[in-house]
Amino acid sequence: MIPELGHVALILALVVAVVQASFPLAGSLAGNGASTGTGNRPWMTMARPLAYGQFTFLIIAFACLVQAFLTSDFSVLYVGQHSNTLLPDIYKVSAVWGGHEGSLLLWVLFMAAWGAAVAAFSKNLPLAVVARVISVQGMIAIGFLLFMLFTSNPFERHFPAPAEGRDLNPLLQDFGLAIHPPMLYMGYVGFSVAFAFAIAALIGGRLDAAWARWSRPWTTVAWVFLTIGIALGSWWAYYELGWGGWWFWDPVENASLMPWLVGTALIHSLAVTEKRGAFKSWTVLLAIFAFSLSLLGTFLVRSGVLTSVHAFATDPERGLFILIFLCIVTGGSLALYAWRAPEVSEGGRFDLVSRESALLGNNLLFLAFTVLVLFGTLAPLIYEAFDWGKISVGFPWFNKMFLALAPFLAILLGIGPAARWKHDEPGRLIKTLWIAFALSALVLAISSLPMFSGGHFWVPIGVALGAWLLFSHASIVRDRLKNKRGFDGWIADLRGNGRSFYGMVTAHMGVALFIVGVTMVSNFQVEEDVRLSPGDSHELAGYRFEFLGAEKAPGPNYMADRGHFKVYDGDKQITELYPEKRSYLGGGMPMTEAAIDAGLFRDIYISLGEPVGDGDWALRLYYKPYVRWIWLGAILMALGGTLAVSDPRYRTARSRAAAAVGGATARA
Amino acid sequence: MRPSLSKPSLWAINIDEKRTYEIGMPALIKSFLLSILLLTSVAVDAFTLEELTFDSPEQQTEFRELISELRCLVCQNESLAGSKAELAQDLRNEVYKMMRAGQSQDEILDFLIARYGDFVLYDPPLKPSTYILWFGPFVLIGIGAVFMVRALLRKQSAPDAELSDDDRLRLKDMLADRDGKTDQSS
Secondary structure, eight states, X not given: OHHHHHHHHHHHHHHHHHHXXXXXXXXXXXXXXXXXXXXXXXXXHTHHHHHHHHHHHHHHHHHHHHHHHHTTOTTBHHHHHHOOTTSOHHHHHHGGGSSHXXXXXXXXXXXXXXXXXXXXXXXXXXXXXXHHHHHHHHHHHHHHHHHHHHHOOTTOBOSSOOSSOOOOOGGGOSHHHHHHHHHHHHHHHHHHHHHHHHHHHXXXXXXXXXXXXXXXXXXXXXXXXXXHHHXXXXXXXXXXXXXXOSOOOOHHHXXXXXXXXXXXXXXXXXXXHHHHSOSHHHHHHHHHHHHHHHHHHHHHHHHOSSOOTTOOSOOHHHHHHHHHHHHHHHHHHHHHHHHHGGGOOOOOOOOSSSHHHHHHHHHHHHHHHHHHHHHHHHHHHHHHHTTSOOOOOOHHHHHHXXXXXXXXXXXXXXHGGGSOSSOOOHHHHHHHHHHHHHHHHHHHHHHHSHHHXXXXXXXXXXXXXHHHHHHHHHHHHHHTTTTSOSHHHHHHHHHHSOHHHHHHHHHHHHHHHHHHHHHHHHHHOEEEEEEEOTTOEEEETTEEEEEEEEEEEEOSSEEEEEEEEEEEETTEEEEEEOOEEEEETTOSSOEEEOEEEOOSSEEEEEEEEEEOSTTOEEEEEEEEETTHHHHHHHHHHHHHHHHHHTOGGGTSSOHHHHHHHHHSOOOO | OOGGGGSOOHHHHHHXXXXXXXXXXXXXXXXXXXXXXXXXXXXXXOOOGGGOOOSSHHHHHHHHHHHHTBBOTTSSSXXXXXXXXXXXXXXXXXXXXXXXXXXXXHHHHHHHHHHXXXXXXXXXXXXXXXHHHHHHHHHHHHHHHHHHHHHHHHHHHSSOOOOOHHHHHHHHHHHHHHHSSXXXXX
């Protein structure tokens, strides 16, 4: 009964989506509404209630599915495939999005949540804009709901009901992976808001600073979610897969990275549009790309066209549906863009040496990274399609390509925020940054010494670039202190900078941490495969690993072999570690549960391999310096984004702006 | 290989000893059990990386790097180093043997490519058929950059289509609303 209720709620959500996609938009265009901003008010006012209605129905549907999982209702096919009575309750809930159908429901639910949020937090926006944004979201919702109802219904019944379900994929029975997909989806669908704002602006023929200011906080929030989502995925892969790596350039990883790269370009280009009225049509294009790449990611993961470790629900029919949908969304919005963009004037002239130029460089580089990832991910397909042979494009290719461009981005990142809008004097820039530059050069020289670099080519470069970001941003903050002298004056100056300024600095420091972390762990990590008998010790990177043996340790739905280690630094015992190897009762490959002693400057990582007789075990030991900096960097980036969004300027100054825009005549 | 490895597992010994000595097994069953024992000991002998001995730490690093850049052909997307699949074990073994036999990295790679094609390499070789892969993106990026910069510059040099007085007023209103000053932050 309850699953049927969920099914009905899903159908009702589709009905709402159809109304949502048509009436508010039509209302905003009625009576030449695009230019007068009047339109058909009753139809436009339907937008908000419809967005709430959509959200409500999807909450109901989602709750029904959660209930089916919690009660282990295996007559629901999807539940039977992804759950099990032995599964702990928390994983029963996360199993809801452990497969294709349920994760799609989560996706649609989040999209409705974003729609409802737009409806709730847009009191000061012109009604026509709200109506159009919510309508565009409705259109996307139609596509996904049709997809669910026709090819991937999570409420499908299965008779007779099996007595026991298959298990949730053991890889997914983990806290990190329980929250990784929701974060990622929040990011993916969050870009649908930026997309909807862009399309709404194109429909209305009005692309201006006000539009940029409205869509900027939404875009940044989506970007923050995506950043956290990707970092969680990387962290999970690191500790769960037992291979000690944090990024493999797998197609599925790339699928999430591409929207992030374009999203990063977008939040920077939105800054130019908001502050200077420049880059307008370019920004719109980026918003379209960011969301299209989110859809492309969905297609790649669910269609089975690419071989990946974690592709799920590989079904050509589903793939075809998403591909067609992707073509409609991207093609339609690009057509709209081609029609409207030529009318857009590019205001805000700028000189070669200016903040705008630096941000243009940022955009170019991020787009270049996106092209690289897209190209590398699709190259095997292209080669096969043209019969050029079967090739693999793996991490060595991606690393080389990225390293060819990344240093330029890091150098530019230290200069850009120091430059002034519109026009800056090279002399002034040099005056601001020369100390930072000199200090970084010093760092470069010192870290080039063999005793620090260990003869690795990239170590001094990576460390010096990290230092450059730190010093240059310190100079940029200092540059803003010189208006008033004295301690009180400094405090006043510091307070005078908006939160978005500190958000930027924080996020850029995250980049610095990330660069240093990647450099250090890639060049200085040590790993070794060893065979140890109980009582044996092995030395690695100055640490002594003492193996005390392994024993059976039963879990709720698995049987584990648990190794016991003591790790010594010299004579001092620093930690005890218990790596596990689990065989889940639901079957499948045994899972390695690595044991990690995490530290700010190094991780010690043990993963249990195979028993090799006589109580001996094959083991893999790792020493991973600075690996945490990678995720700390991502956290700082997310924190920076959050700080920027909390800037009060996004909440004040709306009513008058809205009134002004609402009443103004449209001109592109 | 270390001698201890060829010892059967504990489980196999138990069955064997109990049955043969305490019960007194017919020869046929005995040989059957023996074959189980042999099978088990084969499984126990399964390849693990640690049994490999190398001439030098450099050779070990070289081996490790080599197998991490080779694709496990039967897996979804895993390297030889990371995979638990049997074929991956066999291939690792093969690479190891060739390396110990003094073959150079290039010779080993040539052998693998001859057998499995370029698909086995995560690091695609630079040759005419892969020029597109290695240079294609940069050509695309270059073309894209030229178009983008040109489009922006053209708009820049177009007659001043900046804000109308109307717009300027509106924008000023909006910005002034914040805290009455222009801010430089991004």
